[in-house]
C-alpha cells in the first residue's frame with residue numbers, strides 16, 4: 175500500500191503591505207521598546223564613528239610623528255567611547271528583546287483566540303502539527319519582520335548613513351567613487367530576496383509537514399503498533415524531513431553564495447580606495463591617518479549595506495511565515511453572534527424544536543439534512559437513531575450552534591438560536607461526545623472543567639452520582655491522580671464516568687449524548703448506564719445512538735434517514751412499539 179501523503183499546500187502569498195496592515199496594530203505598547211532599541215543601537219554606532227576618527231587622529235598625531243604625549247588623551251577618549259558603546263549596545267539589545275517577546279506573546283494569544291472561535295471541525299479538518307507550527311515558528315518569523323527586523327533595518331540604515339557621512343566628511347570625491355558600487359549591492363540583494371522567499375515558503379510548509387507527521391504518529395501510536403506500521407510512519411517522517419532538508423539546503427546555498435558575492439564587491443571598493451588614496455597621499459591632499467580612517471569607515475559601511483541586503487532575505491523568510499498565519503486568520507468563524515443577539519433569559523426550560531431545517535456543510539454540494547422538523551418537550555428523552563452518515567451528529571452541532579442551518583430554524587424555548595448569544599446557548603446544553611474528551615490534568619480538574627469555581631464537596635457529590643468515586647479510591651492520588659494525555663491513563667468506562675460527573679456538575683437543562691456507549695463492552699455499558707440515567711433525570715435529553723438496545727424504554731425514538739434529494743417533507747409515523755420514525 176502506498177504511504178499517505180504528508181505534503182500540505184503552500185499558503186497563498188500576501189504582500190508586505192498586507193502583512194504590516196495585519197500585524198502592525200499588535201505592536202502597540204511595544205513600540206517604545208523598539209524605539210529604545212533603535213536609539214541605543216544608533217548611539218552605539220555613533221560611538222564607533224567617533225572612535226574611528228580618534229584612530230585616524232592617533233595615526234597622524236602619534237604614529238607618524240612618534241609623539242607619545244599626544245597619545246593619552248585620544249586613547250582615554252577611545253576607551254570611554256568603547257565603554258559607552260558597550261553599555262548602549264546591551265541596553266539596545268535588551269529593549270528590543272523585551273518588545274519582541276511581548277509582541278510574540280500577544281500575537282500567539284491572538285492567533286490562538288482566533289482558532290478557538292472557529293468551528294471545532296476546523297481543527298479536526300486540518301493537520302494539527304501544521305497548525306502548531308503556525309502558532310510557534312511562523313509567529314516568530316513575523317516578529318522578526320515587525321519587531322527586531324524593523325529595529326535592525328532602522329539601525330543598520332542609520333549606521334550606513336553615519337559611516338557614509340563620515341567618509342564624505344574626509345574625502346567627498348573618494349566617497350563618491352566608492353558609492354558607485356551601491357547599485358550593484360542592491361541589485362544582488364533584490365535578485366536573491368525573491369529566490370529566498372520561495373525557498374523560505376517551502377521550508378515553512380515542510381516544517382508544518384514534519385510537525386504533522388510527528389503529532390499524528392505519536393497520537394495514534396496504538397494504531398501504528400497494532401497494524402505494524404512503524405516503518406511506514408518513520409518513512410513518512412523521513413520524507414517530510416527530506417523536504418525540509420532540501421528547502422534548508424536551498425536557503426543555505428543562497429545565503430552562502432550571497433555572502434562571498436558581497437565580499438567581492440566590498441573588496442573591489444576597498445582596493446579602489448587604497449589605490450586612489452595612495453595617489454592622493456603622494457600628491458599631499460590626504461594624510462595617512464585620513465586614508466586609514468576612510469578605509470575603516472568603508473570597512474564598516476559595506477557590512478552595513480550588506481546587512482541591509484540580508485535584511486531583505488530575512489524579510490522574505492518572515493513574509494513566508496506571515497503568509498501562513500494570515501491564511502489562518504482569514505478563516506471566518508462559521509457562526510458569530512448577530513448584532514442584537516441577547517442571552518437566554520435565565521435557565522432554559524429545555525424545549526427544543528427543529529423547524530424545517532436544511533443544512534449543507536461549507537464546501538459541500540449535497541445537503542446533510544433536508545427539511546427536518548421535530549420537537550422535544552422540556553424534560554423529554556428522545557433517542558435519535560439512523561444509519562451512519564444520516565446526520566445525527568450534525569444535528570447536535572446545529573443545536574450547539576457550531577453551525578447555523580442553511581434553511582429553517584433551530585429553536586430553544588421557542589427562540590431562534592440565532593437571536594441568542596452563543597455563550598448562553600452553550601451554557602444551557604451539555605454534550606457527551608462519542609469519544610470522551612479529557613484534558614491532561616487530574617480527575618478533579620476534569621470533573622470541574624465546566625465549573626472551575628465548584629467546591630471540592632460539589633465535585634465529590636457529582637463524582638459519587640457518576641460512579642467515579644468507586645474507582646478513584648483505587649487510584650494512587652485519589653482525585654488528584656493525573657488522567658494522562660486525553661485521559662489515556664483511565665479505561666474507556668472510567669473516562670466516560672468522569673465525563674458524566676463533569677456533566678452532572680455543570681447541571682445544564684439540555685443534554686446531548688452522541689453515541690456515549692461507542693467502544694464500551696456490555697459489562698462497562700451496564701456500569702455506565704446507571705450514572706447516565708441519573709444524569710438524564712429532569713433534563714431534556716437527545717440521545718444519538720446506533721444501538722436501540724441502549725435506549726431506555728420510555729424514550730421517544732426518531733429515526734433519521736440519509737438525505738437523498740429530491741425529498742418529500744418530513745412527517746412522523748407511529749411505530750408499533752410506540753416509537754416514532756422520521757420518514758419522508
Ligand SMILES: Nc1ncnc2c1ncn2[C@@H]1O[C@H](COP(=O)(O)OP(=O)(O)OP(=O)(O)O)[C@@H](O)[C@H]1O
Pocket residue numbers: 295535536538542560561562563564565566567568569720
Ligand atoms: N465537518 C464536516 N464537513 C463536511 N462534511 C461533513 C462534516 N461532518 C460530517 N460531514 C458529512 O455529513 C454527513 C453526516 O455526518 P454525521 O457525522 O452527522 O453523521 P452521523 O449520522 O452522526 O454518522 P455516524 O453514525 O457514523 O456518526 C456525512 O456524510 C459526513 O461526511
